Amino acid sequence: MKSIKKSIICKNIKNYHINESIIKTYQPMPGDVAIFEVLELCSLSAIQDKGGRNCHIFEGDRIMATFGNRYASNQFEGYVPVGYHEEYELIGKGGLVGIVKSMCSKLELRGATKLRLVGYATDEEGKVINTIYHHVQPTEFDPGKIRRHKTILSVGSSMDSGKTTSAAYLCRGLKAAGKKVAFIKLTGTVFNKDRMLAYDCGADIAVDFAEFGFPSTYLCSLKSLMDLYEALLGCVVKVDPDYVVIEIADGILQRETEMLIDHEAFKSTVDHVLFSSGDSLSALHGVAALRSKGMEPFALSGMINTRPLLVEEVNCKLELPLLNLEHLASPDIVHSFERKAVNHAIKSSMGMERHVLDVA
Template sequence: MTLYSQITPAHCDIAKWAFTTRRVNRNDVRGVCTHLARAKAGNLVLCEIAEIGHHKKIQLAERRAALSYPGDLVVLCLGDRYAPDQFLATAIIDDDLIDLVAGGGVAGRVDAAHVAMDAPTRLRPLGLLTGTGGTPINIADYALPSLTPNEDVTVIGVFGASMNSGKTTAASSLGHGLMRAGYAVAGVKATGTGAFGDFNSFEDGGAPALDFTDAGMATTFRMPLDRIEAGFDTLVATAAARGAEVVVVEIADGVFQQETQAILKSSRIRDRLDGILFAAPDALSALGGVMVLQQMMLSPFAISGMVSCSPLATAEAASVSHLPILSREELWSPDVIQHYVAPLMRQAPKDVAA
């Protein structure tokens, strides 16, 4: 590995900056602080890649993936992570090496991992990037201006039974269908771990995207609920100010994840939703998810996700849940949007697009 006798802001010029840092003005970097005990979630950390493990690429601020090599310099955010299929991680620097806990650019300490996971990519933290006065730079410094809640735009929430249940496909497909039905639509990822996959998926479907990194959070795991709510309010209001009539909001992970559970139980986010689309991997998860939501006095208007990929699973889920099961192709349809989503709108329904 490369040995650096002195770390300076010039090293940032040759570093790969991760997606989580995309809002940062790189000209604001004035120094590199080696007192790593000061680090907290959201701080920018200059790291050297020491060993390649599970994450072999870094998702860049430019929204492309870059192959990683030992010795690469990268600028990441310190952050927690909750991912049942991958890592549980803490936003802390307590050793000479730390872990790349998410390819979108989150570093920390892996505390637990799925049995199928390879060892994490190891990072050598070289310092915290600092601005004027030597204060560590945090992505919260670059958050969108806080806005009061918008009560006019329609908000459709997309929840799921678990990680990898098909939420992102369901959310982006719903956004695409709304666009084809003639609505001005935006996509918002309100919780989760910073990465460009969900962001790009919304925009690929024609919906301009925002996510919690725009609200100053690298991840929302272990963030206070009031901060997540404030981020949601700002993201929805920003989307509306930019012309959206309908905002599709994806909430990460499953209904038992702590922040998602808190949102569903009692929050401004729950109260603001005009409808819920639920994503499930199979029929049992579809039934269980609907039952959990009903216990909270919520009911989705339809189910989508991985379950909709199988005709047999679709039939099972429809039989036990008594709800429509909508595939991504069906969500693309203006007719389906008119039938299932238009009745939820705060605006007057539109004619089906030609």
């Protein structure tokens, strides 16, 4: 048998058998582990291996990966297949396999790398191995738990709006200010680049959903996301952080992102919000959308900073700081949201006083 190249999402899969007899009868689920043969290299010619290294793949190679769903407006929209297919597609470099429904136009000429299902990875009892909570127990979200840290949510207008880079540089600024910082990527598709950027920027610890075996979070239930959130918080509390910076993927209209920012229990854990956008219109409407949900950003950031004309447009319309990476990485960043919090508390207090006077 050829050597099998193991993708990062399968790093905790140690002992397994390859069952070729069920490939046409078994219905895969997100997280199910299988062995695939590379048939045709297209847009993805490498996987991230179990050590996080960029591992080149070639036609004829065998890889260990998982089935899963993907939402990526600048990459692939793909799903766990229904029934058996002659060909499957590699839709995520971290080891995500499915069937592509749509893709960004920049990928259409090459398409997705084609795979053949060799067999499922099964355990001693013959059950197909699933990476989700494979090596750890799930944790239930506790809405009443006392949190010692402050939480900063990094959310954006869309994929590639700059929210990951903004969050990472924010970690750097907080660290420069002498704070203990943790980074969590709560939603997205398995690929450790984002959390490693935050770690390299100075986060004391950086984790994501793949820590618990999720190849992606697309189409997860709200309960599953909240339980995952609790589990990830449990990972980072060991460094006793002053701040936890949390990124949720894609844009505020994306399914899981919208579910979270509409959910009162999730919002109650968030102290500050940093919003990233790629252009002036998305900045204006994104801030308005967040405000309608009771979430007031302390600042704007993101790819919009690369276009001075759009920055000028936003500055004329919004009384909200627009921070570039240098601002975010400065130790003075702490004052930006601490001052915002104080001002908000003063306004809330004044509002309560006016209400009392009106009633009286």
